[in-house]
Amino acid sequence: YECETCEREFVSQHAANQHMDALSHWAPRFECETCDREFDTQRSANQHTDDSKHWTPQFECETCDRRFHSQNAATQHMNDKGHWAPQIKCEICDRRFHNQNSANQHMDALNHWKSKYCGACDRGFTNENNLEMHLSSSIHRGTQVQCHFCKGPFTSASGLSHLESASCSRANNLNREKIYRAIRNRDSGGIITMEIIEYPEFETQNIATGATWNGFSYECYLCHREFDTVRQLNQHLGSPAHSQKLYHCSNGKCGSEFVSLAALFNHLESESCNLVRFEKVQQ
Structure with a gap:
């Protein structure tokens, strides 16, 4: 009974096994990817795997844990189950969506548009002008x-x-x-x-009177803005507005x-x- 690596021989398989265990002299083993069989060469293992169709599936579903032997099979599965991973990215966070409309709705709701977002404050704004004012x-x-x-x-x-x-x-x-x-x-x-x-040279303050009441509010005769009190109207008239x-x-x-x-x-x-x-x- 020979050692699988060196040239030593033994009177029994048990003695040979003890020797190979002690010195790690076991020859390389080539395993089947599916069953427990082992082979002395990779070629033998490949022949067995081909004959028995024991190759491990390599093509993954983008959502679940299933694997398939071909990309076509994986594609059919993802089409049938709707298991395609979302591809449309939010411009700010890590969320992804299946279509642009869903991504747009998300970015509108959270103000996650890059052109309206302050990265330093992690804060979104409803429009670019508000962002500029913030900056x-x-x-x-x-x-x-x-x-x-x-x-x-x-x-x-x-x-x-x-x-x-x-x-x-x-x-x-x-x-x-x-x-x-x-x-x-x-x-x-x-x-x-x-x-x-x-x-x-004159001041325009305190020139409005109760005569500016239009039945609902006090109205500026220049721009027709309406105010709740005469005082508010006079403040308006005293401002640079006109x-x-x-x-x-x-x-x-x-x-x-x-x-x-x-x-x-x-x-x-x-x-x-x-x-x-x-x-x-x-x-």
Whole structure:
């Protein structure tokens, strides 16, 4: 009885087995992929597997654990059972869908469109404009602009509109008219200021009366907006809503006009006319 690896011989199979166990001298075994049979050569194992059709199925279903001997069989199974894996990806999360419509519904519901999503905050927005406003907010830009007078922090230059509304605690003598005149004196060429014949000297506050009641609400006779109280209407009339345009965008191709310096800053910060970058406006 010979060892399967070296040339030693033994008087019994038992002795040969003990020797091969002790020295790991068993010859390589080639197993059938399905049954328990073993063969001395890979060729013999392949012949057995071919004859007995004992090859292990290699083609997997994309959903369940079943395997098949051919891709065609796997395809038939997935068609019959609806076991095709979803292929349409959500633009943000790992979810997949069987069709684009389902993916769109998911992304609409969770605001998972890449063009409307802030990855840093893991937050979606209903439209691109809201995303831009979020990215330009103090969350991402901080409060790096200070009021020269009260040192109040603002996210952007347009936040200094509190000077135009005379609400700065250290400069309540300033207002929209005085700021315009100061800038106009330095901008005689009208790069950003509009040329006006005369700046209105009168205040438009507290000019509405009960006569503006239209039977349902107090109505602005200029724009026909409606308000619940005379006070609200007077606040509206005292705001720049119906004021003369004082500034314009310096981009000749834009032509936008504005009633306040803050509105001009806000327009430039939005980069909508591509005149200047947001960071430049803050400088």
